[in-house]
Amino acid sequence: MTPRAAAALAPCVLALAAVPWVIGNEFYVNMASQVLIYALFALSINMMLGYGGMVSLGHAAYLGIAGYACILATTAGYDQLTAAVFAVALSTTAAAFFGVLSLRAPGLGFIMITLALGQIVWGVAYRANDLTGGDNGIRHPARPMPFGFDISDAPSFYYFTLMVFFVALFFIWRFARSPFGASLKGARDQPRRMRMLGHNVWLVRWITFVMAGFWASVAGVLYVYYNLFLSPHAISLQQSAEILLMAILGGASTLSGPIVGAAIITLVKNVVSTYVERWNTLLGVIFVVVIVFMPYGLVPGCAQAWQRLRNRMKGRKEVSPAASEPAQ
Amino acid sequence: MTAPALEVAHLSKRFGGLPATKDVSLSVSPGERRLIIGPNGAGKTTLFNLITGDLSADAGSVRLFGQELIGMPTQRRVHLGLARTYQILTLFPRERLVHNVVLALLGLDRRRWNPWSILTASRDLYANARAFLEQVGLGDAAERIVAETSYGERRRLELAMALAQRPKLLLLDEPLAGLSQAERQTVRALLDAIPREVTIVMIEHDMDTALGFAERITVLHYGEVIVEGTRAEVVADPRTREVYLGD
Amino acid sequence: MQWQFWIIQTLNSVAFGGLLFLLSSGFSLIFGLMRIPNLAHGAFFMLGAYFGFTLLQLKLQFWLAALAGGLGVGLIGIVMERFVLRRLAGNEQGQVLVTLGISFIIADICLLVWTGDPMPLSAPQALRPPLRFAGFAFPTYRLVVLAIALAAALALYLLMERTRLGAMIRAGVDDTEMARGVGIPVSRLFTTVFLLGATLAGVGGVLGGPILNAYPGLDTDMLPLALIVVILGGAGSLLGAFVGSFIVGFIYNFGIALVPDLAYFVLFLPMVLVLVFLPQGLFGRVQI
Structure with a gap:
């Protein structure tokens, strides 16, 4: 890590660690935990979207599979750790299988197939009353006690989530800068050329799909710990679309974009739904506006504006916007 | 007797009803320089695409040093020592030149599966990539973005990427296309400098520059091999004249 | 009793297949021509159903309501495509x-x-009593829906092949650039197909x-x-839309009747098989 990156990261880490002290109010601390969980979802979908150019509309499926598996295993009497490991393993295996099916067809077929698979998981959760409680959902007995620590109150749960989040962020950060990440980005921009350079494009995409499924499953388990409840509403198409929107809104080509997007969407959603019930319309409108007017998201957009401003102050000529645009 | 570097036998490909490659057979010995010529639509690039596996053949066989390539995915063929350049530049325009070559090196390096280490910390890959850029005269341009380089520089980058793969068989698809006279001489000199361990098959329109390069020439027309032989034989053959001057 | 069950379920399946055809034929046409899966197609169908409900409340005659509801949705489709x-x-x-x-x-x-709350639409008065034949009772309205879907399929076929x-x-569908090249007004064609697709979905919704x-x-x-059909x-x-609709109609309907918990899972199987063995689908013209 460069000293400059470390200098930029340290205040962020401190600020995130200080959140419970600064805001104190339990409601807002919980919201901060929610932001972290969604940020992890958004980061995981962005491994596919931002670096691989694969638009998945079925990402909530892993929340569902991991979440239900975790609850069912715990209810069946397994200890929390075993249940969590089982849940993540099962859900990642599902991702491996879904990946094989979805990657049959690149591009738009991928969107359709991930959507259909996601809806099938939703439909099974909705209909399989005996297992999932159907529309009513099921409860998780209690939060776990990792290493004997009680995380049932808001601040300690926040710290627990923050730690998991940092671990994930670190891995995803390394992923984006790794040789494998370079190979994935190459496959996004020039798949044919990458094959001719000796890269196995299909396998690179599939491994990414599975890794994204893994982190989404981890987020799914956190989601269940946070809510202590899971119903089919949490794994609907709308949920998948929200997660995708977070990554696009913040800027899919960047690491921080999905986090920013997750924070904005989660806060707007919470604020709006306390006043009106019309969250979906707003979600749809944000979706359309972002895609039509801000296809590269907030973080690259702001970075570009900032760059332009600096250049103007220095009297240099503008950087061409094309240089920082991600490929379709 | 060693196996030919490239042996194509009875290779055929149809698009819809139209035959693009008709029963093509040709054999290139190790170390040879082979030129493939033919008018537009003769199926030259299609032949390359069949050899690399970008297209799947309807019938026939393609052997690289005796090993059958048909049915193998492109990247496996590449791992056996095949490399190519593209007539239409196929680069990573938003990346630095050195990164383009690093991707080429990475393709044959086990580290490409590593999702954990930092790529830019692999000093050896970058040093190696710079050496290949140096070799094509782009040493000073290594840190520039591809989109900001000239067309001639990108042509040479294509070549540097292919050379970085240390191929046994190199397919060059019009490496001189769109270059100025001076640039052609530069690239021609680069091609001449490629050691004889590398077998080269080249498609080229510019006869003046290309003819002197190859020992043997194959003329394709409507997907078929019309003439094949030494430079003198092909130039003297009436069928060559017919293809180029007749219609 | 047993016979009655199978006959009714079969009839329900083909009627549902007919509805799916109205939904997915438009979806498939739009996808084929514009290369985009229109993910608002389900919403078009639902909107059609709600339009139908309101128009029937206003005492409009059922078939007129179906037509008007469909065209209403079609207009929304045009607006979406154009703007x-x-x-x-x-x-x-x-x-x-x-x-x-x-x-x-x-x-x-x-x-x-x-x-x-769910809003019930009532079938036309004349079609409510079941049709009795050979000791069995057939739901008349579903038979009519099936007939309409078949007629629509025939009309679409004639439209595509004869006009x-x-x-x-x-x-x-075969090659957009080529079509543009030979002077086909592709842009107007996009709007027309969107109108047609949205209207079909809307009519499907009302019916x-x-x-x-x-x-x-x-x-x-x-x-x-609709996605699975395509x-x-x-x-x-x-x-493809026609055959796919009836396959999905059967599987879904019998799935719900026989293994309600796993109806969605049953749908999954044929989709997986086709994806693995026939990536272009049974009758695909376009790679998805």
Whole structure:
């Protein structure tokens, strides 16, 4: 890590660690935990979207599979750790299988197939009353006690989530800068050329799909710990679309974009739904506006504006916007 | 007797009803320089695409040093020592030149599966990539973005990427296309400098520059091999004249 | 008793297949021509059902309501194509996501206007009593829906194969650039196909109303079925949409009747088989 990156990261880490002290109010601390969980979802979908150019509309499926598996295993009497490991393993295996099916067809077929698979998981959760409680959902007995620590109150749960989040962020950060990440980005921009350079494009995409499924499953388990409840509403198409929107809104080509997007969407959603019930319309409108007017998201957009401003102050000529645009 | 570097036998490909490659057979010995010529639509690039596996053949066989390539995915063929350049530049325009070559090196390096280490910390890959850029005269341009380089520089980058793969068989698809006279001489000199361990098959329109390069020439027309032989034989053959001057 | 069950379920399946055909033929045409899966198609269907409900409340005659409801949805489709999708020409990924965003807006507006309760649509008076034949009772309305879907399929077939418009659409499905090259007004064709597709979905919604009711979530119930039909049958093919619709209609309907818990899972199997063995679908013209 460069000293400059470390200098930029340290205040962020401190600020995130200080959140419970600064805001104190339990409601807002919980919201901060929610932001972290969604940020992890958004980061995981962005491994596919931002670096691989694969638009998945079925990402909530892993929340569902991991979440239900975790609850069912715990209810069946397994200890929390075993249940969590089982849940993540099962859900990642599902991702491996879904990946094989979805990657049959690149591009738009991928969107359709991930959507259909996601809806099938939703439909099974909705209909399989005996297992999932159907529309009513099921409860998780209690939060776990990792290493004997009680995380049932808001601040300690926040710290627990923050730690998991940092671990994930670190891995995803390394992923984006790794040789494998370079190979994935190459496959996004020039798949044919990458094959001719000796890269196995299909396998690179599939491994990414599975890794994204893994982190989404981890987020799914956190989601269940946070809510202590899971119903089919949490794994609907709308949920998948929200997660995708977070990554696009913040800027899919960047690491921080999905986090920013997750924070904005989660806060707007919470604020709006306390006043009106019309969250979906707003979600749809944000979706359309972002895609039509801000296809590269907030973080690259702001970075570009900032760059332009600096250049103007220095009297240099503008950087061409094309240089920082991600490929379709 | 060693196996030919490239042996194509009875290779055929149809698009819809139209035959693009008709029963093509040709054999290139190790170390040879082979030129493939033919008018537009003769199926030259299609032949390359069949050899690399970008297209799947309807019938026939393609052997690289005796090993059958048909049915193998492109990247496996590449791992056996095949490399190519593209007539239409196929680069990573938003990346630095050195990164383009690093991707080429990475393709044959086990580290490409590593999702954990930092790529830019692999000093050896970058040093190696710079050496290949140096070799094509782009040493000073290594840190520039591809989109900001000239067309001639990108042509040479294509070549540097292919050379970085240390191929046994190199397919060059019009490496001189769109270059100025001076640039052609530069690239021609680069091609001449490629050691004889590398077998080269080249498609080229510019006869003046290309003819002197190859020992043997194959003329394709409507997907078929019309003439094949030494430079003198092909130039003297009436069928060559017919293809180029007749219609 | 046992016989009655199988006959009724079979009839329900083909009637549902007919509805799916109205939904997915338009979806498939739009996909084939414009290369985008219109993710608002489920919302179009639901909107059709709600329009139908309101028009029937206004005492409009049922068949007129079906027509008017369908055209209403068709108009919304045109607006969406002209004013939103067109702005994103060339950015297919953006277009798909926008159709999804619009489907959320439509769904939420439906919730606002028609509340969260299911709204029943009643079938025309004359078609309510069951048809009795050889000791069995057949639901008359479903038979009529099936007949209408078959008629629509025939009409679409004639439109595609026998008219100038159809020839242009076929040319566009096979190669949009080529079609543009030979002077086919591709842009107007896009609008026409969107109108046609949205109208079919809307009519399907009204006709489906008496069977399914209009309720929030009808859109996301129907959309995946349309996707699966197209994955099965192949994109851009009318025959594929037709065959796929009835396959999915049967599997889904019998799945719900026999293994209600796993009805969705049962749907999954044929989709997987086709994806693995026939990536272009049964009758696909376009790679999805």
